Amino acid sequence: MAASVPLGGRVVLETGRLVLREFARDDVEALFAILGDEEAMKYYPRKFTREDAVQWIDRNMQRYRDDGYGLWALVLKSTGEVVGDCGITRQVAEGEPLMEIGYHLRRDQWGKGYATEAARACMDYAFRTLAAGKIVSLIRAENLPSRRVAERNRLKVEREVMFHDLPHLLYAMTRENYGQA
Numbered sequence: 001m002a003a004s005v006p007l008g009g010r011v012v013l014e015t016g017r018l019v020l021r022e023f024a025r026d027d028v029e030a031l032f033a034i035l036g037d038e039e040a041m042k043y044y045p046r047k048f049t050r051e052d053a054v055q056w057i058d059r060n061m062q063r064y065r066d067d068g069y070g071l072w073a074l075v076l077k078s079t080g081e082v083v084g085d086c087g088i089t090r091q092v093a094e095g096e097p098l099m100e101i102g103y104h105l106r107r108d109q110w111g112k113g114y115a116t117e118a119a120r121a122c123m124d125y126a127f128r129t130l131a132a133g134k135i136v137s138l139i140r141a142e143n144l145p146s147r148r149v150a151e152r153n154r155l156k157v158e159r160e161v162m163f164h165d166l167p168h169l170l171y172a173m174t175r176e177n178y179g180q181a
């Protein structure tokens with residue numbers, strides 16, 4: 001068991017409608033409401049259990065310690081509710097080390113622009129604060145809503161890669177292109 005953490009971890013980013021803060025163990029039920037929705041998570045190769053949600057939080061708490069970043073809890077300012085996650089994780093695809101922006105939203109919160117807004121803030125953080133040279137999102141070709149999030153934030157398909165034994169589109173934005181916006 002990890003040490004207990006007070007409700008709501010460190011706030012990392014704020015946008016017009018959202019706060020991104022570090023996950024704490026108390027977020028398990030809110031996170032499981034997102035990851036445990038099989039229809040929402042249909043592009044993932046297996047379903048997620050409540051124990052997976054616990055491990056998801058522990059893994060990200062470890063990332064905060066090791067890297068200083070990870071997937072963060074996405075909180076609606078209007079209600080204080082955790083309705084998703086978004087953040088930056090280190091990944092390796094076909095031998096290339098990558099900095100990935102990922103996002104998951106509870107299904108009743110789709111269609112409001114929250115993922116795009118959060119991902120944009122994470123991209124800005126990656127380039128400005130973490131001095132990233134490139135950020136990516138690894139997305140299954142069938143996952144059109146996720147592709148649209150990346151495309152609204154001007155990421156472009158760089159190539160197709162195998163990731164966790166499945167073909168994914170590697171959407172990317174370079175520091176140079178980001179600066180030219």
Ligand SMILES: CC(C)(COP(=O)(O)OP(=O)(O)OC[C@H]1O[C@@H](n2cnc3c(N)ncnc32)[C@H](O)[C@@H]1OP(=O)(O)O)[C@@H](O)C(=O)NCCC(=O)NCCS
Nearest residue numbers: 040103104105110111112113114115116138139145146148
């Ligand atoms: C990927 C995922 C987060 C996208 O959710 P989403 O609600 O479509 O994305 P956003 O929150 O950015 O909302 C964008 C939609 O809201 C609409 N919208 C409404 N108000 C908006 C606003 N103020 N700003 C931007 N978009 C707005 C957009 O038109 C868009 O709809 P469209 O895609 O039909 O054109 C969601 O499908 C999900 O959680 N999937 C399961 C997890 C997953 O697959 N994650 C990605 C792994 S690669």
